Amino acid sequence: MHLETKLVQAGVGKDEKTGAVSFPVYYATAYRHPALGQSTGYDYSRTANPTRSILEETIACAESGDAGFACASGMAAVHTVMGLFSQNDHLIVSLDLYGGTYRLFEQVLSRYGQTFTYIDLRDRHKLEEAIRPETKAIFVETPTNPLMQITDIREVAQLAKRHQLLTIVDNTFMTPYCQRPLELGADIVLHSATKYLGGHNDVLAGLIVTKGEELSEKVRFLHNSIGAVLGPQDSWLLVRGMKTLALRMDRHQSNAFAVASKLREHPAVAEVFYPGLADHEGYDVQKGQSSGFSGMVSFRVRSSEQVGLFLQSLRIVSFAESLGGVESLCTYPATQTHADIPQEIREYVGVCDRLLRLSVGIEHPDDLLADLCQALDASLVVGGTVR
Incomplete structure (x- = not known):
């Protein structure tokens, strides 16, 4: 079965x-x-x-x-x-x-x-x-x-x-x-x-x-x-x-791949971390031990100044802790999920003040992409000038 x-x-x-x-x-x-x-x-x-x-x-x-x-x-x-x-x-x-x-x-x-x-x-x-x-x-x-x-x-x-x-x-x-x-x-x-x-x-x-x-x-x-x-x-x-895990995970993953691919193209984004991308360092290992890549995508913006503007500009994606629900959430690990790890250890590992984590939900992918792109566009405007 x-x-x-x-x-x-x-x-x-x-x-x-x-x-x-x-x-x-x-x-x-x-x-x-x-x-x-x-x-x-x-x-x-x-x-x-x-x-x-x-x-x-x-x-x-x-x-x-x-x-x-x-x-x-x-x-x-x-x-x-x-x-x-x-x-x-x-x-x-x-x-x-x-x-x-x-x-x-x-x-x-x-x-x-x-x-x-x-x-x-x-x-x-x-x-x-x-x-x-x-x-x-x-x-x-x-x-x-x-x-x-x-x-x-x-x-x-x-x-x-x-x-x-x-x-x-x-x-x-x-x-x-x-x-x-x-x-x-x-x-x-x-x-x-x-x-x-x-x-x-x-x-x-x-x-x-x-x-x-x-x-x-x-x-x-x-x-x-x-x-x-x-x-x-x-x-x-x-x-x-x-009971609906299989249906949800299929949509989470397809949406996450679309989001990760789009983020890599945006000028506000410096790095994207998603094991479903073929050039991810762990892609081959992941393919060998699993049947999918899940719906979690992390990325770094180019400046820590962008973070606040990006988060306050989101309309569909919620700025919230946690992950894995049908609704898309964005988390700022440095002050949320990883705040109890000393800063020097966080930064050594790579959890810096430019890192954001997306739990990609099951909304229509076009709506998610539009929301993320407009928020990233807004993040490029710092101090009244376009960076």
Whole structure:
């Protein structure tokens, strides 16, 4: 069965008593036991909830995993997975990293003795050099946020297995529709499901998918023990969003390619980062490990003075944090998603004050292109003169 069909059929036929096509929302937090020592499979809603179970089964199937876990946010999912590691454990992490993940690692988990080394994972030599006796895992973002750098997941996973390390992949940008890291050798996949999986900017959620019974049981214990689980209403909203994932991703990608191609032609733009462009450094690797390129495009304008004018001139695209919804959004990473990364590190990585990130929505491409071009035209007028 194709993934598109699996997603559309999520929950269908699961409510045998009523035959409801849309699986119901179960708000109950407690469940009656049939008798002493017996259970329906549901005892307390933190541990398991019928609506959440449908979601968790769906994402595990979509990612070719053995178990899925729904969390209260993407960061709750990351934090839950980090419970696998102990004091003095070390992880190697993508250098170009979402600021919220960096904040959790450096301002929270470092206080408990966990350590992190940030490496350009495209450089195999540097990656191997970074491995220590206390290293336990490699944490991968690909494409990275926001510079769209592509890491070869197969290569990293093979190296990790040789050193008995876990490979953890944040698959938020790609979704299982475009990329399935577990099939490439990864052990754990993470999603900020708030983004493309939910798809409508109306639900906050995180998802974890694991490969292997032993690892799945460890994460199940952490999920229940930490308790940052997703509520039933949000689980239902997320299942509903995922049913149209394939349709939405196709439009996101076609629009993103059109936007990236147009941005490269505009005199206000210095650089464009989109892995779907044939001359992108990671294009061949991306084609080899995925079936698409997602809808995220980053670009640099020629002067930081242009940023404010560009953002205030947008009419259809919203200046807002987040990504992956049907509506197009533009984010300024330096003061939004990556503000908690020290400036010197941001600038070293390439997240400068000229960088903007677009989450390209599913609007008509002509309208998006017209809006972006008029805003870029306006950004060229600084101090009453055309730059």
